Every structure is written in C-alpha cells, then in structure tokens.
Amino acid sequence: MEIRDPLQTPPPCSRAQYRDDLALPSFPIETPCFVILETAVLHNLEKTAKAAGGIRRLMPHIKTHRAQWLVELLVREGVTAFKAATPAEMQMAAAGGAQHLVWAYPTVNTAAISRVADIARRHPNVQFEALVDAKRGFRAWRDELERQPASNIKLRVDLDPGLGRTGVPLNHEALELAHAMMVEGLFSGWHCYDGHIKGANRPERVKDIERLIEEVRSLLSQARRKGLPAGLIAGGSYSFDVWPADVAQWVAPGSWTYSSAQHQADLSNLGWRVGAYVLATVLSTRQGTATLDAGTKAISPDIPLKERFQGPGPIRMMKEEHVVIETDELDIGQQVALVPRHTCTAAYLYNRALVQCVDGSWEFRGQLGAER
Numbered sequence: 348m349e350i351r352d353p354l355q356t357p358p359p360c361s362r363a364q365y366r367d368d369l370a371l372p373s374f375p376i377e378t379p380c381f382v383i384l385e386t387a388v389l390h391n392l393e394k395t396a397k398a399a400g401g402i403r404r405l406m407p408h409i410k411t412h413r414a415q416w417l418v419e420l421l422v423r424e425g426v427t428a429f430k431a432a433t434p435a436e437m438q439m440a441a442a443g444g445a446q447h448l449v450w451a452y453p454t455v456n457t458a459a460i461s462r463v464a465d466i467a468r469r470h471p472n473v474q475f476e477a478l479v480d481a482k483r484g485f486r487a488w489r490d491e492l493e494r495q496p497a498s499n500i501k502l503r504v505d506l507d508p509g510l511g512r513t514g515v516p517l518n519h520e521a522l523e524l525a526h527a528m529m530v531e532g533l534f535s536g537w538h539c540y541d542g543h544i545k546g547a548n549r550p551e552r553v554k555d556i557e558r559l560i561e562e563v564r565s566l567l568s569q570a571r572r573k574g575l576p577a578g579l580i581a582g583g584s585y586s587f588d589v590w591p592a593d594v595a596q597w598v599a600p601g602s603w604t605y606s607s608a609q610h611q612a613d614l615s616n617l618g619w620r621v622g623a624y625v626l627a628t629v630l631s632t633r634q635g636t637a638t639l640d641a642g643t644k645a646i647s648p649d650i651p652l653k654e655r656f657q658g659p660g661p662i663r664m665m666k667e668e669h670v671v672i673e674t675d676e677l678d679i680g681q682q683v684a685l686v687p688r689h690t691c692t693a694a695y696l697y698n699r700a701l702v703q704c705v706d707g708s709w710e711f712r713g714q715l716g717a718e719r
C-alpha cells in the first residue's frame with residue numbers, strides 16, 4: 348500500500364479532474380461550498396428560451412436557485428414572469444424585478460396567505476397570482492382579500508394531471524371551482540405541473556405529455572364555452588418543450604437553471620450544461636476509498652443515498668459531514684466537483700454561493716438558503 352505523507356498537501360486540483368469541463372476555483376476555499384458557473388446558467392437560459400418558443404413564454408420556477416441576483420439576471424435577459432414556492436421566494440422575486448409572480452403552492456394556511464398578500468400590497472405594480480385546489484383554499488384567499496383588498500392578486504385553479512400531489516381532477520370539479528372564483532372576480536386561469544412524467548426515453552415521455560395535453564385542451568374548451576378565461580401555465584423541465592403555445596400560454600421549468608446529473612443523463616437533447624456543483628475536499632484516503640467533506644448536510648438529502656451526486660466514484664457511505672467514495676484516484680487535499688442529481692436540494696443548503704462570473708472572476712453572492 349502506498350504511504351502518503353499527510354504533511355505534504357498537494358495544491359487543489361493537482362490531478363486530472365474526473366470532469367474537466369467544470370471550472371474549479373484555484374485559490375483556497377472553505378468546503379463544502381456551493382459553486383455556480385454564471386456562463387453555464389446563461390447558456391441554459393438561451394437553450395431553454397429557444398425550446399420554449401421565446402423568452403416571453405418562460406415562467407422560470409425560482410425554487411431551484413432562491414437567489415435574487417439570478418432573478419435580476421433573468422429580468423435583464425427578458426424574463427418577465429416567475430413561479431415561486433414559498434413566501435420568502437415571492438418577496439425575493441418581487442424585490443428582484445419580477446413583473447408577474449405566481450405562488451405555485453395551493454395553501455390553506457391563513458398566516459402564509461396573509462404574508463404573501465402583504466408582499467403584493469407592497470408591490471402594487473407587480474401582478475400576483477396564487478393557486479387554489481379546493482373551496483377551502485379559495486375561501487381563505489377571499490376572506491383575506493375582503494379583510495384587506497389587493498387588486499393585483501388573482502387566483503388560478505391548480506389541476507392534478509396525475510402527479511397526485513395537489514390540484515383538482517380535470518373534470519367538472521375544476522370547472523365548478525373556477526366558476527365560483529370567477530363570480531367573485533378572482534379567477535385568472537389554470538395551472539398544471541406534470542412532474543410525474545420523467546425518464547430518459549423521450550419518445551415515451553412525449554406520448555404521455557401529448558395524451559395529457561389533449562385532456563387539458565378539452566377541459567379548456569369547456570371552460571371557454573362557459574366564459575372562463577383559458578390561460579394556462581404548464582410543464583417542468585421534462586415537458587415544457589412539448590406543450591404547444593395554443594394550450595399553454597406559459598411554460599414553467601425550474602431546474603434547467605443549473606441542470607443536474609439527472610438532466611445530463613435524461614435530457615441531453617436540450618443541450619444544458621452543468622451550472623452548479625458542490626465543491627468538496629478530500630480529507631482522508633485508504634485503500635479503495637476517499638473521504639470527502641460533503642455529507643448529508645451538504646448535498647441533496649432527498650435523493651437515495653447512493654445516487655445523490657455524480658462524483659469521482661460510487662458513493663459507499665454518507666454521514667452528516669462526510670462522504671466515502673470508492674476510488675483510488677484522489678489525493679488528500681484535492682478538491683473535486685460533485686454534481687448533484689437534484690440541484691434544487693443542494694442549493695438550498697447554502698445561504699451564499701461562490702460564483703464564477705462571466706468574465707472568469709470569482710465572488711460570493713447571497714441566496715435564501717433554507718429560509719422559507
């Protein structure tokens with residue numbers, strides 16, 4: 348067995364990286380660290396806008412990055428509308444210059460509703476929308492707006508396209524709820540997130556999405572006949588490029604921003620690049636394994652342990668602050684990029700990120716982290 352001198356620390360990146368397309372900082376940096384490559388994000392925006400049929404049809408979900416500087420960047424590039432998951436994201440996007448903001452979370456929690464309504468009142472020039480999937484949620488919004496009106500807030504009906512998470516079925520129930528909201532002057536359209544349609548097989552995926560599109564098209568025709576607006580927000584990263592503009596006015600992918608190890612395997616046709624990773628340092632090596640300082644508190648805890656990231660070898664074990672990787676290729680002190688399988692749940696673990704700017708310089712920029 349090779350004995351390594353622990354006092355002879357090699358400089359970071361002294362050996363060939365397993366992915367040489369990802370820029371690594373060449374100066375000392377505390378790890379684990381969330382790293383964003385701004386050029387890759389801009390590249391992904393260009394690809395996504397093109398696949399969406401134009402930047403004006405894009406309504407990016409900001410839950411992926413939770414970063415005001417990225418909202419500002421997207422606004423500068425021509426994005427006008429955003430989706431958000433939490434009140435803090437709504438506040439951040441409004442402050443970042445969004446013109447149209449959808450709270451894509453049909454809550455009945457009156458405290459959260461009041462908080463978002465207050466944000467809307469503080470930004471009267473921003474068009475706010477929220478989702479409703481039951482009479483209970485509609486009543487919560489109506490009561491809040493009766494208590495303190497805000498003419499820039501409208502409500503959409505959330506449809507369940509088979510994801511089985513939130514949303515009303517695509518039938519008379521949806522039409523009845525929309526009608527009740529319309530009578531009160533609060534209905535503005537529809538929302539449909541098809542996150543259950545995934546996988547690397549594009550032709551199969553397209554078939555499933557097209558089946559759903561026809562179902563939604565039929566519901567919206569019925570809505571039109573009843574005098575209800577038929578504007579729809581649909582799709583995520585696996586489907587947005589399939590939804591036609593005559594059915595979905597907006598498409599709302601989110602995780603395209605940084606892409607992910609999963610996207611790189613499943614969605615290569617979209618041409619996205621890895622736009623973010625977790626930088627980790629090799630702390631210890633033994634025959635066949637290396638231990639890095641990126642444990643369960645550093646990267647994508649929602650994903651099955653062995654699949655949390657693409658790195659320099661298979662994941663053998665993870666603890667809160669450590670991950671053990673099967674490899675003989677790493678030296679103590681070396682820094683490596685771990686590409687999350689689900690980058691949204693890596694980004695939120697950090698309240699700042701090290702950004703490689705378009706001009707190649709590096710700087711830290713803030714993000715919401717786990718704040719809700």
Ligand SMILES: Cc1ncc(COP(=O)(O)O)c(C=O)c1O
Nearest residue numbers: 408451540583584599600601602
């Ligand atoms: C309601 C909603 N819309 C849009 C998205 C973005 O989808 P994706 O992550 O596939 O880009 C998500 C992601 O979870 C979501 O929950």
